Amino acid sequence: MGIIVQKFGGTSVGNVERIKNTVNRIIEEKEKGNDVVVVVSAMGKTTDQLVSLANELSSYPAKREMDMLLSTGEQVTISLVAMALIDRGYDAVSYTGWQAGIVTEAVHGNARILEIRTDKIKSHLEKGQIVIVAGFQGVTEEGEITTLGRGGSDTTSVALAAALHADRCIIFTDVTGVFTSDPRYIPNARKLQAISYDEMLELANLGAGVLHARAVEFAKNFSVPLEVCSSLEKVEGTFIEEEVAVEKNLIVRGVAFEDAITRVTIFGLENGFRNLSDIFTILADHHIDVDIIIQNQTADNKTYLSFSIKDKDLKDTADILEFNKARLGIDHFETETGLAKVSIIGSGMVSNPGVAAKMFQVLADNGIAIKMISTSEIKVSTVVDEKEMIRAAQCLHNAFELDAVEQNI
Amino acid sequence: MGIIVQKFGGTSVGNVERIKNTVNRIIEEKEKGNDVVVVVSAMGKTTDQLVSLANELSSYPAKREMDMLLSTGEQVTISLVAMALIDRGYDAVSYTGWQAGIVTEAVHGNARILEIRTDKIKSHLEKGQIVIVAGFQGVTEEGEITTLGRGGSDTTSVALAAALHADRCIIFTDVTGVFTSDPRYIPNARKLQAISYDEMLELANLGAGVLHARAVEFAKNFSVPLEVCSSLEKVEGTFIEEEVAVEKNLIVRGVAFEDAITRVTIFGLENGFRNLSDIFTILADHHIDVDIIIQNQTADNKTYLSFSIKDKDLKDTADILEFNKARLGIDHFETETGLAKVSIIGSGMVSNPGVAAKMFQVLADNGIAIKMISTSEIKVSTVVDEKEMIRAAQCLHNAFELDAVEQNI
Incomplete structure (x- = not known):
């Protein structure tokens, strides 16, 4: 008995049949005697359809209005899920972001949650009601509708779990858990039983796609026990928690990759x-995510600076640099698109020197040129040509034997 | 120079091209130097699609959740209109019902507006911004989303015009104005230059379909100058105002009709x-619209009571009467569906006895049986068989010479 937050993504609510299936999952949890709060995304391709409608009316749709538009997607889903639950004889009530008290900063398209005022949700739970909350959206103190950016529904569910001191936050998705790499591209990728917040954070940041990084960050900061599992198959998922007792002997836990990277x-x-x-202050002010940064100094006392961004931010970045060229002391700049990032992740890395060297060796042996390198305590990232991404990931997955069966110690 | 409220219905924003056309109309008004507030409905068939989605998930969707669902329709439109205006270089901002301060009673599906808190809208107008407000929706004091029922966007626009002391409220629709009867069925129906609130009220109540009755009531109570005109053709519409100077000599101004009537x-x-x-208190409590009421007393000291409702309310009405049979002292009741109401309207009627008699004569001459009669100072309504509705309306339109050209006195 406790509070469980369940999150269902767009695929899990993509049509009437899937909503009915999702409702079954909610009822199962409720029947265990738990208080249940459900976070849902927009149905399937709704968001894409709304975006293309906007693009037909404006070449550069105003961000405030995009938030107004896109936030309708989850509002449709919450009402449908609630009425389906009521139809099944369960007391349920749907809540938009603003109704659920999800207060965000005043940034459109990519707002961060500042606070969740849970009074209303709590009073519904006390009455035994199931509360369905719209993911991905919030409201500023001034009453403006905001959205949380990509993967925002994950963030909503973890933040709600933290604010409600929930016993667990279960992310239902279209995969059965967290894998050593993306099984769509790496056929021998293997599902992990458990993974630490930090490892998951690197995986999420590096484009593993299962969970949004911001959501994992939130979970880590507030010690929210997370589980990722399939909304379609009834198999055990992957637990994400502070200390992963098993598998400590594995140095590398996963290989992540992400395309559409530009080097500036x-x-x-x-x-x-x-x-x-x-330079980085002005880019941050414009909400451009800079990832890897490399700096070198030369004999003539000049600095050569490279950094990676997402392809989609190239135009904005170039505009900003061009506009501020004189002020920032830039002589000129070059950009290279069509790159990809391939990374290895694992908590064991910190105490095992030579992991990075092995990675570079594997790539060199396979004739894959490395264009940038970045390291942290639990990961090594390389930037390579986009065309080599999958091959690089597969070579690394094989070299570090990630398909080997896990050993319980 | 003043404040103009424009209202565009679902047809006027039914697709990207029509939204662009609507945006032109908004810009024209703004360019005249006016402050412009725009109220929009959901795009075309959006509401119908959402309703059918709900029906797939619940045989009797919860009303609160239906309001949550349906209110997304207008939210999509406001954001699209606002971003299209911004794209054209105009400063615009969209507002949902709750953001616009449209406070309603706590009734789902058919709420009445209690108050409009216009501070935010006014501050935007002062900055020269065009404000786009979602029609049909509001919010209770407790923060629950409500909808205003059929024709609710008309009500929103008139209520906003009243609250903002607007100079005029222009309802753009798919017809060019108010006609002597519905031109889709009565080919020689003629557009009126002007009509009084009271006449319009009777026309709206009697199913003329151009304007929602509640909106006309609001306009009358707050003396909001109304205009109904076409969103597609640039021709003069019909003015609705307190005193109609011209055409005073016309006794009957219009013939209205409405099908799907049930007699209980x-x-x-x-x-x-x-x-x-x-009886009528309990029906009102359940939000059942009772229209014509007829009562007769017999020699044995019993009362025979008939009243008309809409077909769609038959099930609810029958349930309520059955459930409260004993308490209300009902012996039994009968219902007859498939009826229609045909009415003649005109302010001149009050000083012209014999108009009702002429109406009955015309119907009798054409072999149309009258099942119920109701009269007011400016209208006479008859209930006839649904199959005779159009023929009855056409005969009356001809007999009262409503196709004759208007004479300016």
Whole structure:
């Protein structure tokens, strides 16, 4: 007996039959005697359809209005799920982001949750009602509708679980758990029984696609026990928790990859940290995600700076750099698109020198050129040509023997 | 220079091309130097699609959840209209019902507006922005989303015009104005230059379909100058105002008709006004619209009571009467569906006895049986067989010469 937050993505509510299936999952949890809060995304391709409608009316749709538009997607789903539950004889009530008290910063398209005012949800749970909350959306203090960006429904569910001190947050998705790599591309990828927040965070950040990074961050910060499992198959999923007791002996836990990466290289910067901080401050102000940053100094006292961004941010980034060229002390800059990031992740890496070296060796042996490198305590990322991405990932998955069966210690 | 409220229905925003056309109409009004507030409905068949989705998931969808579902329709439209205006270089901002401060009573599916808190809208107008408000929807004091029922967007626009002390409220629709009868069925129906609130009220109540009755009531109570005109053709519409100077000599101004009427007859009531008030109180409590009421007393001191309702309310009405049979002193009741109401309307009627008699004569001459009659100062309604509805309307339209050209005095 406790509070369980369940999250169902767009695929799980994609049509009437799937909504009925989702309703069964909700009822199962309720029948265990738990208080259930459900977070849902927009139905299947709804968001894409709304975006294309917007693009027909505006070449650069106003962000405030996009949030107004897209937030209708989840509102449709919550009402349908609630009425289906009521039809089955369960007391249910749907809540939009603003009704659920999900207060965000005043940023359209990519807002962060500041606070969740759970009074209303709690009072419904006390009455035995199932509460269905719209994912992906919130409201500013001024009453403006915001959205949380890609994977925002994951964030909504984890944030709700944290605010409600839920016993678990279960993310239902179209895969059966977290894998050593993306099984759509790496056929021998294997499902993990458990993974730590930090490992999951790197996997999420590196484009593993199962869970949004911000959601994992939230879960880690508030110690929310997470589970990722399939909405279609009834098999055990993957647990995400602080300490993963099993499998400690595995150095590398997964291989992640992400395409559509652009490298930007800036030439002619005078040495001095002022310029660097100015550049990344201005990019952050424009909500451009900079990932890998590499800096080198040359004999003539100039700094050569490279960083990676997503392809979709290229136009904005180029505009910003061009506009501020003089102020930032940029001589000129070059961009290279069509790149991909391939990374290996594992908590065991920190105490095992030579893992990075092995990675570079494997790629070199297979004739894959490395264009950028970035390392952290639990991951090594390389940027390679987009065309080599899957091959690089497969070679690494094989070399680190990630398809080997897990051993319980 | 002043405030103009424009309302565009579902047809006027039914697809991308029509939204662009609507945006042109908004810009024209703004360019005249006016402050413009726009109320829009859901796109074309959106509401119908959402309703059928709900029906697939629940045989009797919860009303609260239906409001949650249906209110997304207008939210999609406001954002699209706003982003299209911004794309054209105009500053625009969209507002849902709750954001626009449209406070309603706590009734789902058919709420009445209690108050409009216009502070936010006014501050946008002061900045020169065009404000796009979602029609048909509001919010209770407790933050629950409500809808206003059929024709609710008309009500939203008139209520906003009243609250903002607008100079005019223009209802754009798929007809060019208010006609002497429905031109889809009565080929020689003629467009009126002007009509009084009271006449329009009777026309709206009697199913003329151009404007919702509640909206006209609102306009009358707050003296909001109304205009009904075409969103497609640029021709003069019909003005609705307190005093119609022209055409005073015309006794009958229009013929209205409405199908899907049911007559309920209750037998065996003991005489006494208590029973009657109880019956209609309980029906009103269940939001069943009772229209014509006829009561007769017989020699054996029993009351025979007939009243008309809409076909769609038959099941609810029968359930309520059956359930409260004993308490209300009902012996038994009978219902007859498949009826229609045909009415003649005109302010001049009050000083012209014999108009009703002429109406009955015309129907009798054409072999159309009258099942119920109801009269007011400016209208006479008859209930006839649904199959005779159009023929009855056409005969009356001809007999009262409503196709004759208007004369300016």
